[in-house]
Amino acid sequence: MVGPPLLSMEGIGKSFPNGTVALRAARLTVHPGSVHGLVGANGAGKSTMIKVIAGAHEPTSGVVRWKGEEVVWRAPGAARKAGVATIMQHVPLAPTLSVLENVFLGARGPWRLPRARRAEFARLLERVGYAIDPDAEVSGLAIGERQMVAILQALATGAELVVMDEPTASLAEGERQVVFDVVRRLSAQGTAFLYVSHFLDEVLSLTDRITVLRDGTVVEEGETAGYDEDRLVQAIVGRDLLAVERKAAAPLADDARVLLSVRGLSSPAGVREVSFEARAGEVIGIAGLLGSGRSELLHAVYGADPRARGEVLVEGRPLRRTPRAAVAAGMALVPEDRGAQGLVGTFPIWKNISLPHLPALSSGRALPREPAETERAVRAIADLGIVCPGPGALPGELSGGNAQKVVFGKWLYGGARVFLLDEPTAGVDVGAKADILELVRAFAAGGGAVLVASSEFEEILAVATRVLVVREGRIVAERAAHETSEEELLMLANGFGEGGARDAA
Ligand SMILES: Nc1ncnc2c1ncn2[C@@H]1O[C@H](COP(=O)(O)OP(=O)(O)OP(=O)(O)O)[C@@H](O)[C@H]1O
Ligand SMILES: [Mg+2]
Structure with missing residues (x-):
């Protein structure tokens, strides 16, 4: 120039x-x-x-x-x-x-x-x-x-x-x-x-x-x-790195337990008659465009949408539709809008990571009560490569991507069995993206079930076993991850069937 x-x-x-x-x-x-x-x-x-x-x-x-x-x-x-x-x-x-x-x-x-x-x-x-x-x-x-x-x-x-x-x-x-x-x-x-x-x-x-x-x-x-x-x-x-490696979760055992059942879930927020099951070891991708209802679906499953109707069962037990009941049943949601929904600004990192365990903690403390609390934070910092001065840093002192990793760590180490992730790597750099996807795979391999909603279909295909395509609040298609492609998912999400013709629905 x-x-x-x-x-x-x-x-x-x-x-x-x-x-x-x-x-x-x-x-x-x-x-x-x-x-x-x-x-x-x-x-x-x-x-x-x-x-x-x-x-x-x-x-x-x-x-x-x-x-x-x-x-x-x-x-x-x-x-x-x-x-x-x-x-x-x-x-x-x-x-x-x-x-x-x-x-x-x-x-x-x-x-x-x-x-x-x-x-x-x-x-x-x-x-x-x-x-x-x-x-x-x-x-x-x-x-x-x-x-x-x-x-x-x-x-x-x-x-x-x-x-x-x-x-x-x-x-x-x-x-x-x-x-x-x-x-x-x-x-x-x-x-x-x-x-x-x-x-x-x-x-x-x-x-x-x-x-x-x-x-x-x-x-x-x-x-x-x-x-x-x-x-x-x-x-x-500063080194060579594979950006997003496609390495879908291991195939499921035939007798894998059903951890999550969703039956006829609907909400005025834009979820229509959604039913599916997630088994232990499964990573289910929710592929949908912005406005497709993918986030709304996760919120409804989590009980964060009071207007939702339908049934959500964790390990066969019906859930009362509140986030508190979801957490108690072993469900965790990492929301898309982490700035607003994810972290308490006045709490240091270790305390934010301890929040899911809050019933066991008294809230006013400024120092970690058990070494375990700090340990969990130190582990999250190391596993997720969080750039910060230490577990005592405040969210406001972190870069955007690092704050997101804290939200992720908060739930990952929270003992949940069903993990709902909304755009888990938005704003996260190439290196950390690979780390987070690996942690998702490990979580599933350890017997958990994961729902990953994302508009990055490449990322969904990199971790998921199965993909549900969501459009206008409905599941319009289901594919095994190894049998589909980014192009096909994009077509389906846009309302086009395989032949390129627009779906009647
Ligand atoms: N207000 C603050 N007080 C203390 N440290 C801060 C503050 N804001 C940023 N930092 C630190 O400065 C460094 C650079 O942060 P910055 O937000 O510029 O990163 P970034 O490149 O935008 O990262 P990201 O991709 O995660 O958004 C980080 O180590 C961060 O923790
Ligand atoms: Mg930034």
Whole structure:
């Protein structure tokens, strides 16, 4: 790229009060109209770098230049005013406001007038090729839809640089395409993007240049054309690694016990007459697109949806439909939206991991009561490769992916026999992804049953024995994992039968 850079950062250092050094002499250059990828393992410093750009963190050292001029952005407002829009890893939308109100939150100028807003909103939707009800309340939206609202919000500010921290981590295939199209279209019109993602195929197909962070330092920077997936993985983790190895769980014994039975489960939330069984040792993939009801199904099975009707039995015993009863029966749910649902911010890691055992604990304690509590946390930190100062760290001190691993560890070591996982590796880096899938296999091999809901069908096929395809709240197809493919699952999930014809249902 020729011409002066839009943004250039040099010698950026950032230390936190707890002693963590998140960035050391990091650098980054983004040119106008280019799409720049920023990649690295969980805890490498990507979000910290982005927060420095956004004015949310002041760097401990280094220089930031915007269009050639040195700038110090001490507050998010300053960066926004200069022309930087940032979509953070955990989308901070106002849940009780409408889509429209969120999109124009903090917007200046004519968009304060309702009529102008609606017209502009319609124009934005057209630009991004996406449809959403402007009057819907954000709290009622699925996580992927909220992500789209955040993207619209960034566009509404008319930014010259849009920074996206894992914009597609929870999106289904179709919505990812929407994000890519938006990025491509707007960059062609001169908007620059800084794009953080753990989906390396996205980074490779979408970006012009790539910066690789490892342990807070830039280890590589170059044109995307010079990379392939293997080389990129190598740069990120510093060693060769198989990204997602397909190694489905071992075949079931004929006499494997039925651990979970679901009979005629329905809910106004979008679950329709779902029935299936899961046996000990089984990993069942729930393949469905965003809005297919896959998350709603898991919630209903877990008893988290009071409006659900139907029967859920664990080892033959009917469950009362509450999460408390589910936990007592040995069921655990790792929700998709881990930021909001997974962790208690004021509790250190060890205590968060101990939470499922809470009936046995008194809540006010600040120190682990038994060495076992710390031990469990230390084991989770080691098994899942959680980057943190130790079991005493708070969730807010962790990177996004590492916080997710804590939620995962909390349930994994909680003694459950039936494990419900909603997008278990969203936001987790390539190395940890392989680790988590291996832990899922081991959990099943140890006699547990697992339901894995995911929009990443590659991941489902990598662990599952059996796949249930969910569409519009129903199971529309069932396949043995070794007898199907990503392509077939995608067709089925989109409502196409094997012959390519649309299913009647
Ligand atoms: N507020 C904070 N206080 C202390 N340490 C922090 C804080 N925020 C981040 N860190 C630490 O800084 C390091 C870099 O974190 P950062 O969030 O930038 O990682 P990341 O590359 O975005 O990772 P991920 O892919 O998991 O989102 C991590 O070791 C993290 O624990
Ligand atoms: Mg991050």
